[in-house]
Amino acid sequence: MSALRSRRGTAAANLTAVVVFLLFVFPVYWMVSTAFKPAGDIRTFDVSLFPTTVTLENFRTAIGADGFWRFMRNSLIVSAAVTFLAVLVALLAATAVARFRFRGRRTYLLMILVVQMVPLEALVIPMYLTLRDADLLNVLPVLVATYMAFVLPFTVWTLRGFVAALPVELEEAAMIDGASRWGAFWRITFPLMGPGLVATSVFAFIQAWNEFILALTLMERQNQTLPVWLGTFKTAQGTDWGGLMAGSTLYAIPVVIFAVLLQGRIAGGAAAGAVKG
Amino acid sequence: MHRRLRTVAVAGVAVALFAAGCGGDDPADAAAGGGDTQAKDITVWLMNGSAPESVIEAVNKDFAAKYPDTKVNVEIQQWDGIQEKTTTALAGNNPPDVLEIGSTLVSKFAESGGLKDLTGKKGELGGDTWLQGLTDAGTLDGALYGVPYYAGDRAVLYRKDLFAKAGVTTLPTDRASFVAAAEKLQATHGKDKQFSALYFPGQYWYAALPFVWDEGGDVAVKDGDSWKGALDSPQSQAGLGWLKDVVTRFSKAPVNGNENDNDPAVPLGEGKAAMIIDAGWKVGTVLKAKPALKDQIGVFPIPGKTAGSTAPVFLGGSNLAIAEGSDAGDLAYEWVKLLSGSKAQTDLATTGGVIPNSTGLLDIHKDDPILSVFDAAAKNSRSTPATPKWANVESSTILQDMLVAIFSGSKSIPDATRSASEAITKTLNA
């Protein structure tokens, strides 16, 4: 009786899981499947859930559009550089606030939280004015620097949880065995931080990858990134929906690959990061 | 566990190496590309889709023949975020030398001081034959800042086959016959609940203004030094009232839709609409999706109130401007002169299908049954109030909001036009 109920419960749970999956996946499916539809089948009154004719035309258009690879290259460089630098700097800071109690620690953490409240859109003109006065507009490394401004606080905040979650005892034991503090950290704690570092990297990468308005206004064409490139499909003659969806798909692929590869670690790491402090 | 850790470490190192490796050469490369604005080079910003590549290539070729040492960098800008882009570019240290600016935005950027005064060059550029609407749009306080580039206007595109099936044999020549035709079309094809005799997305203000103007109304009128919103005038209300009636009866387009998300060319192509109000090149859009309709798309001017008249149309388009901060203003001017000159304009009108900037070229499409209608309509055209503040009315979506309120019935026409007029008065005099 109880077993039966439990089996029914499991079936219901599995069914719910499938429904949840479909709900979350449907918009993504719609984007990707549209990318494979020929122009005449896309925005139509007669909606078809599955492509009746499959074409790669939209992907050809997208990849051929206005220097796709240049934008892709810029995006990869900027996002990778931001991720690397932010995680590196945040690792130091996170270790400090998670491992030590020091005067100003509370103020520091408060600052990290508060600066995340500033909307990026409001900072465009101030950043623009600053860079204009310094004559640093349209320099790709400067874009990296501006992204650091909003990626770094979140990265410190997340990473500090990961560091705090790691037992300090192993490190201390190594130190008792004669290792230097640095050696102990490097050999004992750092390897254990893998999941946390990876998860934080994904967060940082996604944020940098998706930024639009700074790339648009602070950079010129040759230094702009993929979110700006997506605008290629909106012309004076109207929107090329197939191209836009193919472009969006291409644009999402690196993030999906990055995230899926590291899937398990994201979840585990995020929890640790959130729970411990 | 250990293997997992190693994977993670490898991934991390890979990311790091990648960042370091790419970061090493590419930013330098890109920075070099961005920094070298030698006085000998000019940068030109054109909008995505405004001119066929062949036209620009021809202009560059002619330019290179004259100035072989000057490199012309043509950069195609996207419509998304173009106000932001133009704003920061004109205020920046290295603005582009030549910019294409949408006609209704020229006075805004001219007023800021970001554009060069070209008044002295007007004669040399052939300014006396320019289309009045584009010239006005490029002029602020009597000074010329934007050289007319090309124009576009709208007319009624219709499906010949659907007209024939409904027994509409003569094209409407005034609003009354327009409504009569729409009634017949709706009666014949209305079994399909999505069918619109006239497909009119609610926010489509470019297509709404002709009826306001036709009744003698206007968006705003100049009253001494200040502007006054005029959409609540009895004439404007009459035009909007007529349009509301037509839209309510004959349009199944989304009342809150706009002409981009709900491109009228789609229902026209699919036979869900018999008439749309749109630009000439939309014929190409329809035919791209439905090549079989090749001989089924016709066009007639937007009908006026009195028999045989046509309504004034909204003349859109673009102007070419030179940035005040350009360090190669003379070369930029020479380039603008080529693109706005009759050779490139002829080319543009022929291959691009747009209305050229000069009345002297208006018979260029005379053998084209479609484009000739648009060219003729341009002779009776209007534009938005010629004030730098107009752009703010557009970005505040005042007209769109008013139209949606009227068509959806959420506000009465007097209420909707009154609040829109107040908002326009406030914005234009801010």
Added chain:
Amino acid sequence: MENDATNRPPEEAAPAPTDPGPDAGAGAVAVAVDVAGTVPPAAGAGSGPVPPVSGSAAVPGQAPVAPRQRRREVGPLPYALVVPSVLLLVGLLGYPLYVLVRTSFQLLDLRQLVRRQTVWTGLDNYATVLSDSEFWAVAVRTLVFAAICVGLTIGIGTLVALLMRRVGKGMRLLVAAGLLLAWATPPVSAATVFRWVFDEQYGVVNWAVTRLTPLDWSQHSWFADRYSAFAVIILCVVWQAVPFVALTLYAALTTVPDEVLEAARIDGCGPWRAFRHVTAPMLKPVFLILTSLSVIWDLKVFTQVYVITRGGPDRQTVLINLYTYTQGFGVSRFGVASAAAVIMVALTLLVTVWYVRVMVRVGEEDL
């Protein structure tokens, strides 16, 4: 999470699944006894009511007191470690913030921007914003919007996390894959797709409703009415926010020992009571962090509104960030926009402070 027993005094090493009891409130003062012992007792107490920070997350029942046995000298090391981030933030964010505040006291229209003029106007911009009735309507609307989004995100995220805990490995991976795909989709593309899926004529939702139910929604407009327009925006925001919350909560749930839940079951707790009285209290720190981050994010929502409705119908879905943006790049009043942004940050701060205080009063959180 709770496995780090070494981080707390021995007598509290066991997880404390039930209400921690009165001495939980000691957290604020207990900072006095610190890892390094460098903070004098007065400093902790003197900071008064617990500072408005979420953050971390001490384990319920555990005073955030570092064990005495781990005293060690701090020295300059921690300062050296935070210095790079402080310098970067001060330079990259602090300076633009200073410029933001400075421009909020200036007349900075397009003309001043292009001609590089500095015109001080005192508090005019603030007066303009604060006397704009639309601003207040927008501010209230934004608060309600954020509250709904946060509630739905945390609620749905929790349910999905519990579901992932309940089902087998295959199903769990399936759900996780769906979550990841949603999360990785660029927000602009996601918003474009949502706008389309709910389109009046080309939208798959209206099509499906018309096909599968007796209703004819072939002409149903989702964006003509502000409530249904907001519903679509909220759906889009929540859809992309749930994955982070659900995956985090799922990972946290895996640390709740099965024995505890089993014990609760034997004691006659139903699943809801077990969650309410056992699981939820243990996960409170996670909820606190996720909620405060969600509050911060949802008060800043921009892309979804911009793409889906652009503030329509009749500007009734304008949220505060879009209001600020329109004042700036829309009508080129950058000074007013800066003032609005400053006010917005102040409001966000107030909300977060209020939220964290409430939470701190209920629990005993510390940085």
